[in-house]
Every structure is written in structure tokens, then in C-alpha cells.
Amino acid sequence: MLITRDRMVCLGVLALSIFAWIESANYPEEARVFPRLILLGMFAMNFVILAKSFFAAPPDDGPFIQNPRNFTLIVVGIACYIVGLSQLGFFTATILFMLVFSFVVGYRHIPQLLVVTALFAAFLWLVFVKVFKRPLPPEFWQQ
């Protein structure tokens, strides 16, 4: 098999290393020596891992993503959560994320879900707002 996980990662690292090498050419010599030493190390390790991948059979580690549906849901969910934080505020986005995500992945015990969400939101408010007074993204009605 020509395409293996190791080779894909090696290609990605190689592309990153070449890009960083070219980019570092713009820096004065004293600022570019250390990054280039690192990049040389990356090239060397990448070469060895790539070479090894041709001499050893790839390990059978199962599918890369165990459950593509839930993987997509969680990644998209986190992205939406981050967008929601800036648009809706911390507590609104957090409560929505907890309720919607758990429901979408198949959790149907609504009373338990509501209790856990409410208790956790109260805990966050108590610790971060009341005790530590951390500035959190303002709620949409406060913006």
C-alpha cells in the first residue's frame, strides 16, 4: 500500500518544514540560526521515518477515525461553540452546546441532561465569575 498514515504525516511535516525554511530566509542571521537547526532535525527525523515505512509493514491500528459521524459532530460542534461564544456570550453558548451536542449524539435522558447542564453552568458562574472574577465573553443581551 503506497499511502500509509506514516507517509501522509511525513508528507505534511515535509511541506511544513520546507515552508518554514523558506520563510526563515527572510529573518536576520541571528534570528534564523535556531529555527533552521530545528528544521534540519525535522528533515532528518522525517527522512528516517519515511525510509522505515518502506521496510516495515504498516501496523494494523484499525480505522483512523472510529466513528466518522460523531467525529464530525464534535469537531463542528466545537467550532460552532467558539463562534457562539463571541456571538451569544459564554453561558448562553455553553448551555446550548451542552444540551444540543448531547442530544445530537443520541443522549435522550432529558431530565438528567438538564440537571447536569444547570449544575455545571452554576459551578462555572460561581468559580469564574463570583470567586475569581474572570472576564468572560458577555451574553448577547449585555452586548
Place this chain on the structure above:
Amino acid sequence: MIEMFAPLLHAIPATFQLDNVVAVMIGLVGGIIVGALPGLTASMGITVLLPLTFGMSPLVALGMMAGIYNGAMYGGAIPAVLLRIPGTPAAVATTFDGYAMTQKGEAARAMQISCLGSVLGSIVSAISLILLAPPLATVTLAFGPAEYVWVAVFGLASVGVLLGKDPFKGLLAGFFGLLLGTIGIDQVSGHERFTFDNLNLVEGFSIITLLTGLFALPPAIQMAEQAVKRGIPGEVLRLKAKHGLFYQWRSFVPVWIRSSIIGIIIGILPGAGGNMAALLAYNDAKRITRNPDPPFGEGNPLGVCAAETANNADTAASLIPTLTLGVPGSSVAAIIMGGLMIHGLQPGPSLFREHADVVYGFMLQMLMASVLLIFFGGMLATRIFAQVLRLPPILLVSVILSLCVIGVYSVNNSFFDLWMMLLFGMIGYTMEKTGYPIAPAVLGLILGGMAEQNLRLALIISRGDWTVLFTRPVSLIVIALILVTFAIPVIQEILRRRGSKLQIVGD
């Protein structure tokens, strides 16, 4: 000698102030809960709970971290004994006999043995930290910039080479972390590197963003993939002890002593972790016990005792190189080092000089957390904490992610950091799936600045003469250690091949 430990006495009053003691207790509770939840490692637990310490004074914050660390290492034993699922990787060896005892109806006894072993291991480890760290810090005061360059290389090489299955992947992960560490303004020339005119990158990446993305997000994503919607039934978690905590304690003494020593030695060595300490101690207990009844693997209490004593003896000992040299020996130590840096404390010999009250206080807090573990890890407490296993894991996913988000956002109040957390989460997920260890990448980011600054300082002092790196005796010793580190996988491979050849001949 007495002068060396005088700051320890000075630190005692502050350490035992009420807010510090309460912080240690809260940390212990949080740590035991996190450790008890399968899939959440001590690394992840500390990363997720670290933001809770942001608003605290350094000593209170460190007390909480000490509690979380000790609590998580013990908490891992709860599902290991009750469900044969190690709560943390270090609890793997606990499952061997712990679960067998549960099957025989001796779960409560196994938890008592785990608790006592964990407490004693932690106490001995904390004492070793208190006794060994100050003299070592004094020795390292003699280190110059060249020595520090090699110490950084040694830390990275040992964790990179010894932590994962493939040393090359470990080293590549380390180089990746070093490269991430160069992003931002170059501290010497003032030139921006890899910022692409993005103001968010000028200061470089926050260590919390990287830690959260790499350590906390991948397990949460995997939990979401599995989407387990039911917790553990309550009946499984009912424990009833027939004997007191100290029942037949004399029979455990040799195992306590030997496993504590193994845990401390493994803890000090960079790259080795609690799981290695537990497995070695388990094998050692097996070797020294004549006519074990029941046999090991079938519910022998000494097996549980050895594993739990050793994995807790590893905790404070792993902080010895972290505090004295600024070189964390394990992923948890790297996270604690990140926590120190967030509170403005730079680990290394200067820490003992400039913040003696804090560093000695922290060492005392590790001891305090170990002692308090006997109350929080006792039977009643275990009964309570084990109840978290009744919570469906899928509900925990959103709880963990919310803590990650609030933690990363709280550092700089930046949404950009949250996107970077997601990016690092994807990178961490890919690294886990392709066999690249994560700890060297974090270590690279932490040690990169120290290595570069000292390298440039050494070259400035020597007027550009690179031989300065190879001429001082201490540098040569550290270089020799680095070469030994690189030789270990080669020797292991030779021994493995020789072993398999002998096997073939034998067959």
C-alpha cells in the same frame, strides 16, 4: 547542610494557612474524580483543572496542583479495581490483581490496599523531593549557558527517545514543539518569526493553549466518538469493608519499601512514567514473593500494593528534575511546569533562590497532599468518588470541552487562542492515531526558549566559538548522558532480536 534546608522551615507557616490547606483538599477531590474517570489521564485532569488556579496566589495554586496530581494518581485505581479499566495509564498494573479481588468479592479490601499503598508511596516520594531537590539545585547553580543548552537537549532527547514506541517519532514531535516555540518575537534580536503579520502570534503560543489542545481535546473527541450513553450501575459500586485499613499491614512492608524505591528512581529518570514504575514494582513483588497464595494475577493483594505504591512514589520524584533543572521528566511534570510558568515562576536553580518560599512550600504541599490522601482515599471517600462512574461518559464530553474553552479563553481573553486550541486538538488527535508521543512536543515548546537563549548567550560569551559547547566538564557529562539515552533503544532492539533468535533456536 542545615542552611540549605532553612527555607523549608520558613515556608511551613505559609504552607499550613487555611486557604492553602483548602486548596490542597479541593485539588485532591478534583484529582480523584478525574483519575477515577476512565479516559481522563492525570495530564488531562491537571490541564483541564489548571484554569481554576488562575486567580489564586502562586502557593495556593500550586497546592491545588499538588492535590490534583496526587489525587489523580490514586483515583486511577478505583475503576482499575472495580471495572478492570485503568482510570489512568499508571493504573494498568493495578488491574491485574485488583479486578481479580473484586471478582472474589474483595473489592473493598483491594481499595484499602490501594489507598494505603498510594499514601505511603506518595509520602516517601514527597520526602525524597524535599531531601534531594535543594542539594541538586545548589549543584546546578554552577551551570553556565553551555551546560543549560545540553540539559535542555538531554531533557528533550530522553523524553523523545524513551517515552513513545518509536524514538524517531518522539524526536520529531520534540522538534515540532521546538519550532512552535520559535513563533513570536525573538527575545534577542526583537525580530518577529513565523507571525505572518498576525498580532495574535507576536507573543507566541500560550502554553495553556498548547496543553489543552494536545492533552485534553483528543481524549474528549475519542469519548464523543464512542458516545457511551450509560454510566456504571450503582450495584457495582457498593463497597463493604470486612477489615480495618491496617489489617495485616506487616505483610506489605517489604513491598512498600521496594516499590517506593522503584517509583522514586523511575520518577527521577526523564521519560519514564508511573505506568513503568508500577509494572516494574509489580514484577519485583512477583519475583520476591515465595509461594504466593493466591498467585499473582488471580487476586494477590501484594500485586495491588506494589502497583499502587510505585505509581504514587513516582509523582513527587518526577518533579525533582523539573524544579531543579527546569527539565520535566514526564508529561504531568511538564504540565505542572507550565502551571508554574503561568504563575510567573521559572523552574530551575533560580527558582530556589528567588522564590524559595513558594518552591519549598510546594514541596511541603506535596507531602501534605500525600498525608491527606488517607482521608480522601479512604473507604467512605472511595464510595462517594466512585459514584462519578455512574455519570454517562457522553455527558462528560461537553463538561470537559467547556472547561477547556473557559481555561484557554481566560489566559488572554482571545478567541484566536480558542481556534488554535482546536487546531492543536486536531494535531494531537492525529499524533495519537499515528504513534507520535505528545509530551515531547510540549517539552519542546517549554524548553525551546531556554535552549535558544542559552545557546546564543554561550556563543556571545565565546565570541562565536562553537567549541565552547564541548569543552566544559559538566557539558561533557551531559553529552555522555545524551549518547547513553540514544543508545538505549538500540540496545533494546539488539536484545529483542537476540531473544527472538534464541526463541527460534529453542523451538
